Amino acid sequence: MRLLWEHNRLKSVFLAILFSFTFQGAHFNLVVSPSGTSVVNALAGSNVTLGVTISGATDPAVAWFKGKLSVGTWTINSIFPPDIATSYKDVLRIEKDGSLTFINVPLYFTSDYTVEMTKSGLEKASTTFTLKIFEIIQNLTLSTQPDLVKEGSNQFSLNYSMLQGVVEQQIWYFNDIELKNSLHYLMEEKGLVILKPKRSDTGRYAVSLRNPFSRVTAHIDVTVLYGPDEPIVEAHPPQPFYVVKDSLSLSCQAAGAPQPTSKWVYGGEVLSDTLEGTLNLTDLKISQGGVYTCTLLNAVTKEKREKSVTINVYERPLGSPVCSVLSVNNADLKYQCGWIGGTPHAQLSFPALKNTSSGAENFSLTVPASNDLNKKTFICIADHPVEQNKCNVTASSPLKFLPAMRTTVDTNGKIVVTIQCISDVSPQAVVSWSRGSETVTNGTTYQISNDTTQLKISGYNISNFTLQNYSCTCRNLLGSQRREIQLQGPSISDSSLFPNQDGTIITLTWEVPPMSVVTGFDIQMTGPDLLSTNGRTIHIKGSPNVYRTIQQKPGSARSADIFRLDPNLTYRFRIIPKARMTEGEPSVVHRIGSGDGLSGPAIAGIAAGIPCVLFLLLLLGGLIYLTAHCKKNKSHQTRYPVPRTIEKARTSQPDITPRNLLPAGLKSLPDYRLQQASSEKSVTPPTFVPPPPVRVATTV
Incomplete structure (x- = not known):
């Protein structure tokens, strides 16, 4: 009975599962989708795969189309190979998962590719790919049409050509600025059209061609021909008058492309010494004044322009005006002003002295000397057509001065x-x-x-x-x-010493009072001898504790360098001013060295401490003598014989006592060695007295 119940239960479960699968199968859909992007870019000659993902059915039938043309069919996991169109067999492969692979894909395989998948009992599924095949862009060049572009013409165009390549995008630039379609610019498939060109269209044009695998830019410089415009004639430096022997240049410029040629005409003759519209006039003469005409010609446009300029040449007075004041007859002051040369002569005047008086080239006014004129400045005005100038003069009593x-x-x-x-x-x-x-x-x-x-x-x-x-x-x-x-004898007002970082070289500096009569200086030193360049000592005559002259300097010197000092030793220096054989007071002493020396209080302390040290030494000697005397008395105490067993044990054991044990002033041990005389053996030994405790010290 139990077995029958189990059988019915399993049957119910099986029917439920079967019913579930049957119900689900009725709602299955076949789905195919790109495994990656649906737009695929590939380089010509490379391998590329249009990958698909399938769901909802197994082993569907696959059909690939290029546009509307069937290029291959196959049933996935079929024992038969894919059926590829004859003209595509060298390129196409249908993969096990239904994907389509291109081998060494040619450029012309750019197209839309659609895959359709079918399964009995299911709706058809499809998806579409866009395959773009590109080549590397090579040898891109630009050209203009026509070759010469004139301002005011209808248009000119720029066209590009290349050896190979597939262009996905073209961008045009003018002077590095991207161009857009407008009333002035029109972009075509392989070119750019500029409508109604102007001179401002002169510049650098560039085209950038791009695809996913390359980016190439080419440029060309375009000149729009025009002109010449109205000439601009200038004189450099610009001024209303020019002075004899001055130099100037006349420039004649006009906008034009190509640059117009120019020539200068003066007095009906063409001047040959011109360069690019510039005429240089040097070492001017009065006769070179007049009208100069510039003629400009554009060789391409045949346009011609002329313009004239007038040059006036005068002779400028030499230099600048000069003012001065002199004493006359020990009573009057003569104010003078002069500016020599010039055409015409400069007009000179002292307006503050006398408003109505003036003169040409040289002018002077004499006035009585008075305190009112002391430290008063008067200006001379010099007036010339080329230049107005002036100078000034001040009469004054002598100022305070330093001799x-x-x-x-x-x-x-x-x-x-x-x-x-x-x-x-x-x-x-x-x-x-x-x-x-x-x-x-x-x-x-x-x-x-x-x-x-x-x-x-x-x-x-x-x-x-x-x-x-x-x-x-x-x-x-x-x-x-x-x-x-007040002159004074040789002396030094101030001095200093400056050592170098190592202390091996010093520099002595000093000052001398302004009115001190000095013809030379002796540099003196005390201390050890100086070192030579090879490290040896330079011996100088004299005691090291006495100042000795190591250098002699002239009266104009204010410093001295001293070399080769030993930084571990102490030196002292001073400077002796001299007026020939007469010596002045030496400078302060400058000391340098590692030792500081002993001060006066330190020396006094040492002198006071010497008697105390002698007294302590005498006291210590007395104590040592008393200690030695006591030790000697203790060493004469009676010694007792030592038993043979003790002597034998002493001699048989190694001597491990350190050799540097010191008695430290303690009493010696009694002698217990046995006496060798037979007569002494029957004598009753004296009562044994224990020795005092012994302390030993080990010196390490």
Whole structure:
């Protein structure tokens, strides 16, 4: 009974499953779709596959069409091979999944391809591919039609050609700007048309051809012919007048393509020395003034234009106006203004001095000297057709000044001190010299320059210069200035030392008071000897603790370099100013080196500490003596014989006691060695006294 029930249950399940499959099969649809994109680009000569995906049925019948032309059929998983159209057998292959493969696909296989799949009892399924076959674009060139383009013509066109290639897109450019169809530009299949060309259409045109496998650009430069336009005639530099011996250039330019040719005509003659419309005139003469005519011709358009320019040439006065003021009769001031040459002569005047007075080329006015004229500036106006110019002059009393002094030694070994007093004024000041209350005049000791601004004093001894005060006075009609001059012996006002980074080279610098008479300097040093270039010591005569001269410098020097110092040693330097054999006070001492030396307090401390150290040493010696004496007394205590067993054990064991054990001032151990005399063997040994504890120290 149970078995029958199980049989009926399984039968019900089977019928339910069968009914389910039957119901679902009634709603199955055959579906075919591209496995990738439906638009496929391929390069000619390559292999490409139009892949499909099938669902809803197994082993459907496949039919491929190129457009409406059947090119191959097959039933998937059929034992028979695909049936390919005869003219396509070398190219087409139907794959196991129904996809269509092209082998070495030719260029002309570009088309729409449709696959249809059928299955008994199911609706037909299909999908369409677009296959585009391309070639690499090669040898792209551009040309114009016509070859010469004139402004105002109807049109001209640009056409391209190529050796091979399939163009999917063409883009035209003008001066790198993309063009679009307009009233001026018209794009055709293989060209570009420019309507009613203008000169602004001159430039670089380019076409870019593209497909999925290549992109090629070609360009061509196009010139639209026109002109010449109205000529532009200019003179460089542009000015209403030109001066004799000046240079100028006349340029004649007009827009045109090709560039118009030009020529200059002057006085009915063609001038040959022109270049691209430019006429250069050098070393002008008065006779070169007049009318110059430029003629322009376009050789292609045959257009001709002319234009003239007038050149006026004058002779400019030489240089610039010069103003000055002089003393006249020790009472008057003469103001002068001059500007020589020129055609016509320049007109000169001092409006502030006298409004109505003027003159040509040279002009002067004399006025009485007065304090009202001191430091007052007057302007001379110079008027010429070519140029207006001016100069100014100021009369003033001498200004405050600083005397300058220089010291040398002449061939006779005399010291020569030159004092200069200059006050830059106008009119020029006269300088007078004095020593104390006496006027200085030319002689053996004193020499005054022709312009009176310099005084030379000669002598062997420095005292000839420093015993007296000198003075100089600068004087003109408007006032005077006096300066006292006190010469002083050789001295140094300031000095410094600058070492290099390694401490092997130093530079000494110093300053000298303005009126110090100095003919040279001695550079002196104390300390160890300097090193030579090979590292050896340079020996200098003298003790290292005494200053010795290592260099001599002239009176004009203000620095000295000293080489080859040992940075680990200490040196001291100073500078000695000299006036021939007379030495001045040395400069401050400059020290350099690794050691700082001992200060005064440190030396005093050492001196005070020496007696204390001697006292401590004496005390320590007494303690050592007492310790040694006590040790000696303890070493004379009675020694007792040592039992033989102990002696034997001592001698049989290795000596492991360190050799550097020190008693450290402790008592010695008693001697327990047995006595060898037989008479001593019967003697009762003395009572044993334990030795004191022994401390040992090991020195490591």
